[in-house]
Amino acid sequence: MWQRLRSPIERVAYYTTALGREVLPHPYWRAQWERWLARLGQDGIAPETAERLAYYNKLEEGASAAAAPRLRDMSHKPSYYYYDLRRFASAFDRELQLGYVFGDVNFVPAIPSVVKSRPIGNGNTNGVLMKLDRLRHYRWPQDSLPFEQKAPRAVWRGVLNTEARRRLVELYGGHTAFDIGHVQTGVEGVAPKARLSIPQQLASRYIISLEGNDVATNLKWIMTSNSLCLMPRPRYETWFMEGALVPGRHYAELRADLSDLEETVAHYERHPEEARRIISEAHAHVARFADTRREALLSFLVLQKYFECTGQMERRPLVTTA
Structure with a gap:
């Protein structure tokens, strides 16, 4: 909300x-x-x-x-x-x-x-x-910060309304190199973290997108930014044509169980040219709706x-x- x-x-x-x-x-x-x-x-x-x-x-x-x-x-x-x-x-x-x-x-x-x-x-x-x-x-925030100048961490904020989101927080909520957490109150065993605005999230090189009740609301603005979108293959689609997105071309794919987040971030830290190429293709997809x-x-x-x-x-x- x-x-x-x-x-x-x-x-x-x-x-x-x-x-x-x-x-x-x-x-x-x-x-x-x-x-x-x-x-x-x-x-x-x-x-x-x-x-x-x-x-x-x-x-x-x-x-x-x-x-x-x-x-x-x-x-x-x-x-x-x-x-x-x-x-x-x-x-x-x-x-x-x-x-x-x-x-x-x-x-x-x-x-x-x-x-x-x-x-x-x-x-x-x-x-x-x-x-x-x-x-x-459909929000297209301006992001003037180049990929290389962003913090080399993965970030996510949201509510725990799916098993994948809860798994993400349980696996990486305490990871010192990431900034991952939920914003709900009253969730047993998993303390909430401070909310982050879109500009605050855009300070990170890697932003995680996870579906909620249907599509992931943050996917569209991540793909218009200079950060790299990390996500499992989507299951739902909207006017944004999520079903036409190709892993490794428009976003960096994570396993469904999210167990490869650390190695995925490490890979793109070693190969920033791949990250920049994917970000460029993401921008081209967003341009279809301009x-x-x-x-x-x-x-x-x-x-x-x-x-x-x-x-x-x-x-x-x-x-x-x-």
């Missing part, structure tokens, strides 16, 4: 913008989206955009949304999820049916549903990814494809074959 919300100014700006969009009528948003579709019809979809659309929305024609609620009945809670989805759903008829599951989703929904997160792998088609709860998850116009276009396309594949809108080969 300590990382969950941003500053009051950012929250006020978020809600002010969101509520302002609510005032504008559906025809305004529909006309805007039709203009985008017309331009796409002339220029086509860029390969990068088509690749990501296919990644986020794996539905095929014949999918059913018969059991899904109508857009006009969309839940307003949690509000971050509602407004992030409503921003793009406003372009579509309110009588259309759209499945959605708000919150941390670590399962595949029974019906095609928009989700923030889903399990990685085959069989997750019903989980249609969109960029939800973005105020919490174009705000493409991010908005993809969000519209994910919903357009959903409604086409569930037979609620006329099929446009431009979208459904992507």
Whole structure:
């Protein structure tokens, strides 16, 4: 929870913008989206955009949304999820049916549903990814400190809501060369440590990322920094495409039992050029999400494809074959 919300100014700006969009009528948003579709019809979809659309929305024609609620009945809670989805759903008829599951989703929904997160792998088609709860998850802190000038230690802070996190603290919480600890009170046998801000963590060369209820919240900001991300292979993915990350290319892989943390840090201390290369590839992955116009276009396309594949809108080969 300590990382969950941003500053009051950012929250006020978020809600002010969101509520302002609510005032504008559906025809305004529909006309805007039709203009985008017309331009796409002339220029086509860029390969990068088509690749990501296919990644986020794996539905095929014949999918059913018969059991899904109508857009006009969309839940307003949690509000971050509602407004992030409503921003793009406003372009579509309110009588259309759209499945959605708000919150941390670590399962595949029974019906095609928009989700923030889903399990990685085959069989997750019903989980249609969109960029939800973005105020919490999509933060890109500035890091001006080069890798070599950071402290040669591994750092982690968080809550002990998984076995992997508890194991990390039990194994390395007392390690003098690392700064690893949890921030919960009332945890038997494992004393908490002081919270660390993101800038404080960025003073270390190695930052550990461990999944919680679903994805690891800190993964995105670690990969935009000049620190090296250490983590086991992820099990869940979001709009950030965690399932497309390659160990040894985008992050330094740890064993599932975390028993190799010391040797992993020692390896990259001996081979800093490898660490710098991985950090550079991590930055390249983060850069895929920097174009705000493409991010908005993809969000519209994910919903357009959903409604086409569930037979609620006329099929446009431009979208459904992507």
